[in-house]
Amino acid sequence: MRITKKQDRMPGIILTILLFVAEIAFTVLLLYTNLLSAKYIGIVFAVLLVLLLIDHLLIRKFRKQIRFWIGIILMVIILAVLGIASFYIYKTVSALDDITGVNKEITEINVYVKQDDAAQSLMDAASYSFGILADLDRENTDTALQQMASETSGEVSTKEYSSLTELADGLLKGDCQAIVLNRAYLDVFDEIDNYASFSSQIREIASEQVEKLVERNTPAPVQTDVQAEDSSDTTQDAAVTDQIYTIFVSGIDTRGDITASSRSDVNIVLTVNARTKQVLMISTPRDYYVPLSISNGVPDKLTHAGIYGINVCMDTLNMLYDTDINYYFRLNFAGFVQIIDALGGITVDSDYDFTTQNSSGYHFTKGPNQVNGDQALAFCRERYAFSAGDRQRGKDQMKVIQGVINKATSPDILKNYLSLLDSLSGCFETNIPYDVITSLVKQQLDEGGSWQVLSYSVDGTGDTQKPYSMSQKAYVMVPDQTTVDKAKTLMQKVRQGFMLSEADVSAQ
Secondary structure, three states: OOOOHHHHHHHHHHHHHHHHHHHHHHHHHHHHHOOOOHHHHHHHHHHHHHHHHHHHHHHOOOOOHHHHHHHHHHHHHHHHHHHHHHHHHHHHHHHHHHHOOOOEEEEEEEEEEEOOOOOOOOHHHOOOEEEEEOOOOHHHHHHHHHHHHHHHOOOOEEEEEOOHHHHHHHHHOOOOOEEEEEOOHHHHHOOOOOOOOHHHHEEEEEEEEEEEEOOOOOOOOEEEEEEEEOOOOOEEEEEEEEOEEEEEEEEEOOOOOOOEOOOOOEEEEEEEEOOOOEEEEEEOOOOEEEEOOOOOOOEEEHHHHHHHOHHHHHHHHHHHHOOOOOEEEEEEOOOHHHHHHHOOOEEEEEOOOEEOOOOOOOEEOOEEEEEOHHHHHHHHHOOOOOOOOHHHHHHHHHHHHHHHHHHHOOHHHHHHHHHHHHHHOOOEEEOOOHHHHHHHHHHHHHHOOOOEEEEEEOOEEEEEEOOOOOOOOEEEEEEOHHHHHHHHHHHHHHHHOOOOOHHHHHOO
16 A cells, blocks of 8 residues: 655654653753753753754654664664663762752750660650759750650649759669760760760650751852962962852761761861862861850860751851851761772872771771772771871861762773762751752753862860869860961962962861
């Protein structure tokens, strides 16, 4: 039977329309995700149109079977590529949505009884006298008490104690039958003489989730005219017009929930100049003895700031460095293992030849070391192998972060891309908006070039003092103001567009 001209061309027209719709849908997806600039989206769309034209020329006449089926194969390949690309884009956007734009923090206020107490739930303990801290973390405690009263349909009887040790003694000696306490304080007991075993003597029977908003100032465009310096001391006029980002990196060295407030064992301030592509990491030791933003001038260990929330951490570091931290990036170093493994391992540059003093006993040589996730975690946890102790641990933590940045910005990231995206969940969270991240991605794609990542650690002198959050004296590090002042200067130079060198950050 002879086919008509209309019958000859109709299959090709229908298939061309279907392919065109698929290409339009993919282009709309690119626009929606905001991952590419208009220039690159235009290039992608132009390439798709060319492929559409070629395919249409092949399938426009059904009776030319060889050309028609070649066109069908090409169409299947195009659709497969669009489908795979769409899946990768979806996974990327989902991962970013999962970790970005966080604007709330959860504080776990728990109810504890002695191990041998008969109570198994809050209702079982409704008639108990609950011990609470009189001043420390009182706002969260009061919120939890209100929630408890609502759940038990009655007023909660409380008894106040002035310190953690008095609260613990009150429970263990029977002065009160239960205590209401921020979960993060349990780690503080490990630092107090004769109370390291307290956690094993008590049992949780209820938990109240107290939510707080994390609100920060959004960075405004910065305009500065400076003399830009390179590492060889040559200078030239430079007008730096861009957004400067100051980001707090908080590391939780536990396997706990990333959303819950906790002691911050890693405290790094990133100063990011997107125009000069320079990142400065300032590490502050966890035992740094500084006033918290809520302690009315009474010094505390910096790590304890995390007990009172991420806002207190950022405000405390703002006070120390005279800066304005806009965003935070919280990571779980224990969960970091899966990310490093998904990257296929990283390279860390060790300052010393040493063996970790834990059950693993990993050995690291001076210089570059290729490490997997477990080895990287051991590397950045170790402090007892060094005379500098926690100071060196802070430096090594920055080396691990730098190793991850180097690997994540290399083509090797594509090898295990989906595994990497899956590993992000539960390990990271940030209040950096999605649009800020995509704007940096687009800028990098448009301009290219590598980033310079430099690090500097402030120092201090070991001492024994009574921190704000503790009732006894404990080891602290009294700040060396000279190193703090240098950190301020380095941060200011990066903000102003000066190009720092390794020599600038190596000298104290």
